[in-house]
Amino acid sequence: MALRACFLAAGGHVPSHHTYNAKSMSQPTPTMNFALIGSARQRPSEDPIFAIHGEALQRAAAGETIIDASLGTLMDEDGGLSVMPSVVDAIHGVDPAHGSAYAPISGEKAFNDGVIQNVFGPAGLVDQAGCVATAGGTGAVYHAINNFLDRGECLLTTDYHWGPYTTIADQGGRGVKTFRMFNDQHHFNLVALEESLESLAKTQDRILLILNFPCHNPTGYSLGEEEWEGVVRILKEVDSGTPIALLLDLAYFRYGAPGTDAWVRHIGDLTDHMPVLAAWSASKTFAQYGSRTGALAVAMADPVERNRIVNALSYTGRGTWSNCNHLVQLASIELLRDPIMSKRVEQDRDALLDMLGERVEIFNREASKAGLRYPRYEGGFFVIVFTADPTETVRRCNAEGLYLVPIKGAVRIALCATPKNVVKPMVEILGRAVAGLQGDN
């Protein structure tokens, strides 16, 4: 009963019938069977965000002035995709024969070591860590969901979250439970986290908690020092009864403002108790979205359990995509480990951070002037603005040529995709749309 409730809450997979009666109920005809299984028969044709982006592109191509703040890729001030020259050089520097060969199933050792250093180095956890290569950060999330939850169990995450968590869980027969991310002050809701963990611990043998900080998608929120302290304290308390794995989805962790890295000062307190997993992505870290390069690193003090985890992840890789992109793993080794290349890539990223930082500053200034309600925003690709009617807000914005993504109780703005000169007009359009709604009430 508890498990079925969990599936329904996720809005995901409900046990389906594999037959379909094509004729009217009154006619006793045989039911029709299809080759495509029942749960796969009603899949949507397109990802909703790509559909919104597609419409914006169409109107722009027809000559309209459009602001497209829908898609989560970092664009330059001239509207082209931001690419890091050091990354391009590193890719060109890979020996073609080496890059064309299969990578080891669990990834190049030097690549995995580089990722471990990148994610767990600042936390002082390198000696307690293992890692496998994955197909992007998505692959890392896939590995975690399929190895730290049994079929029928639910992951736990914030009510605002990246949609594919649900898709991945649903596809593997797992579900999703959420807790209210913000309290009334728009700060991280530690009380809701604690209550949800305790309640899930009563119905499941284990818990997988996914937290996507710093620079959470879609809200842009980063937990502060005290919030991380609270998360760690709560996890330790609940873990004494039910085993927990914590997945840090670090897709945007290199795009936060100084101070948004508070997690590195706290997670070390967890690794005696539970595996701390980190999903790393070259899509954002190296602006190589198309390379599908990522990794899942695990920090855990117990070396036997850690080894078992790495073996399990490697097995899932073999059974899912076999091995991952070798070329970009080899390039990443240079970018993560070579002193000159790693300095160059940091400089390239710093330039992108400065560009994004200017947009964030303008947004914060204009949005508070316009009286918009939004959570603390210190950097990252996205921010949300709360609104009573997201669909109507987006409709009004679309009418003025602005494209955003509607989500529950808010709209998501991809500042990563908007040059700084359009941030002010964008906020003005949004301000009018939200104020118009209030006027309608």
Ligand SMILES: Cc1ncc(COP(=O)(O)O)c(C=O)c1O
């Ligand atoms: C929150 C979050 N996690 C993970 C990913 C995975 O990205 P990729 O598979 O491109 O590395 C994304 C990409 O948009 C994301 O927004």
